[in-house]
Amino acid sequence: MRLAPGDKLGPYEIIAPIGAGGMGEVYSARDVRLNRFVAIKVSATHFSERFEREAKAIAALNHPNICQIYDIGPNYLVMELVDGLPIVNPDQQRPRPPGEALRLAKQIAAALQAAHAKGIIHRDLKPANVLATKSGVAKLLDFGLAKYTSDCDAADDETHTIGVTQVGTIIGTPAYMSPEQADGRAADERSDIFSFGSVLYEMIAGRRAFRGSSAASTIGAIIHGNPEPLDAPPALEKIVRKCLSKSPQDRFQTAADLLQALEVASIPDDSGFVHDRKRFVRTLAAVFGLMIIGAAGFWLYVKASRAGRIDSIAVLPLENRSNNSDADYISDGVTESINDSLAKLPGLKVVPHSVAYHYKGKAIDVQKIGDALGVQAVLTGDVTQRGDDLTIGVELDDVRNVTQLWGEQYHRKLADLLAVENDIDREVSQRLRSELTAADRERLKKGSTNNPEAYQLYLKGKYYTNKLSEDGFAKGIDYFNQAIVIDPNYGLAYNGLAFNYINQDDWFMRPSEAGPKAREAANRAISIDDGDADAHVSRAIVAHWYEWDWASAGREFKRAIELNPNDSEAHGYYSWFLAPMGQKDEALAEAKRSQLADPDSSLANFIIGSALVFTRQWDPAIEQLRRAKELDPTFWFAPSFLGRAYEQKGRLPEAISEFRRALELESQNPEIWSGLGHAYAVSGNRTEALKVLEHLKELSAHAYVAPFNFAVIYVGLGEKNQAFAWLDQAYADRSYYMAVYLTTDPRLDSLRSEPRFADLLRRVGLPK
Secondary structure, eight states, X not given: OOOOTTOEETTEEEEEEEEEETXXXXXXXXXXXXXXXXXXXXXXXXXXXXXXXXXHHHHTOOOTTBOOEEEEOSSEEEEEOOOEEESSOSSSOOOOOHHHHHHHHHHHHXXXXXXXXXXXXXSOOOGGGEEEETTSOEEEOOOTTOEEGGGOSTTGGGSOOOOSSSSOOOOSOGGGOOXXXXXXXXXXXXHHHHHHHHHHHHHHHSSOSXXXXXXXXXXXXXXXXXXXXXXXXXXXXXXXXXXXXXXXXXXXXXXXXXXXXXXHOOXXXXXXXXXXXXXXXXXXXXXXXXXXXXXXXXHHHHHHHHHTOOOEEEEOOOEEOSSOGGGHHHHHHHHHHHHHHHTTSTTOEEOOHHHHGGGTTSOOOHHHHHHHHTOSEEEEEEEEEETTEEEEEEEEEETTTTEEEEEEEEEEEGGGHHHHHHHHHHHHHHHHOTTOOHHHHHHHHTTOOSOHHHHHHHHHHHHHXXXXXXXXXXXXXXHHHHHHHHOTTOHHHHHHHHHHHHHHBTTTBOHHHHHHHHHHHHHHHHHHOTTOHHHHHHHHHHIIIIIOOHHHHHHHXXXXXXXXXXXHHHHHHHHHHHTTTTOHHHHHHHHHHHHHHSTTOHHXXXXXXXXXXXXXXXXXXXXXXXXXXXHOTTOTHHHHHHHHHHHHTTOHHHHHHHHHHHHHHXXXXXXXXXXXXXXXXXXXXXXXXXHHHHHHHHHHTTSOOOHHHHHHHHHHTTOHHHHHHHHHHHHHHTOHHHHHHTTTOGGGGGGTTSHHHHHHHHHHTOOO
């Protein structure tokens, strides 16, 4: 059945042919329902026994290194479309560097282990059936000859003939089959291990292990001959030799044994491995040449080495390839942990996580991203969780010449997540800063934990806190506290707890409750690691919002920025501190620094917009806040402040529209309701303003509503006594609104000439 581009198979639209074989044609196609690109294998005649076997075999497997099946039709299979090439190009056979071959070999072995665990033997493992993606992930394909171990008998092995002899029938591809396959005998899991050895041999040597002028002579070589000596590191050579043992009893008995041997294999760096004596002699001569050049040549050599040094990196969000969105806590958490750890390396600029996070879910072109972010290296990867099984693949690329510096695929249990993250930290750090001192290495882990369970709880705490919902905050606190119980010196968990309470302050929690808890957690985080910039930001916010200790707040903000000058949020919060202090120009300058650190962040653009509102520059504020809305239409703060700017310009219908838009995003947020109520009041719609007041009072019956929100509406209604009564309550609560809005909010202008307002400023300690 030959198909053309545009033809339809059920809901699948054919794009182009990929290849053909004995079973029929393979095409790339698009699932028009999900707008997903897939591969479709179409049977030459009907849904044959082999076709059915492949469908059942793949459907039974769910592993990141095995091509997934999505659907079946009357005569076709729909599978994952793998963007990759065979691990060995049959037209241009070239050796792979030993380290790269080992990394791919681990992934193939892990795929075999998963298949064998389900009782499935592949029986046709060869380079053409293993693709390597651009990111270095191996994918095992084509289970058309697979069988279940419960069917291991000679009769089953006669289901497919390749026509080598008149009387015998054998399964597989001659150059890669095991001796028992070649001899027509029953094959078990150890047959796949022999084929694996042939594939690994070819990856390393750039030539087949067994060759012949015909299928028959090739099979003869497999049964009776031995491959040429393999020029490889001893650990790899030993593994290949054991895999290629003629007797199944002498091979690795399981794929798990094979994978374990690969995991512990130690080989030299690819750059240092010498393939032949001539290359070694040339290298040695070059070394002596450098020595003869003398001091001038040595200076040039050192200068060139420094020019190649990587001084900047972006850690892009690891892609969650699990079928469960709950695994986002792993992909997001590990990404941020790696980012924070690398940020502690001396002399290395690390793009803030908030900046790199913009690339989550987007197509990755490391060179373009490197140019956009102004970095020399980019770390990418993916995470797959299936039950307790975890696979994390990572790749470090030098974007200046688009070369891979390092890559690895980790197959571990979920409980080993911390160990994997530590491995990644160590590998990347050593490649970027090989001269790390013991003090540097200690700094990388200061404030973190060595307990895997505490680490997982911390990641969950961060994940739920970042949801910025009442339920998310509650779960975040619970997870952070569990982590701290396990490891009382887990500084990052304490700071996560502090930030959780800070975000709840005057929102879901009364300041008198949130403030002390945030202060205690932030102080503990700093006592564990004084070099944690985020902990100093938390401490600064507590000093500003709750303690009203302006000197301490300013000192802590400066300390945080000193530790991490590229922290967009630190500059943003500092801007909100400077504005109520009357330092309007400095506040706007800090807001712009926040945006420079994170140009495409809705929050950073909002910070500039808010600073312009605080400094009463309405037209620029409106333009900036529109920009923030465009960057993230779900960010409620931007339309809320935009409504305030429109109101001050006298554009009241637009102001009301923006507040309503914000309420569509956060329907129970008292601050938005307060803004809407004030806009109704100053527009003369007293009835609607009073309705908003009643709504806030109903909310306050079962949840905390900051008194300041009532005061703003009463100001709009012209009821000054009520407004001051609610402001006094806000003062008693030590509301953050008093520290941030009392001197900056133009909606309070009608109160500023009152002695009561001057007294309020005096009590809070703010400038008049």
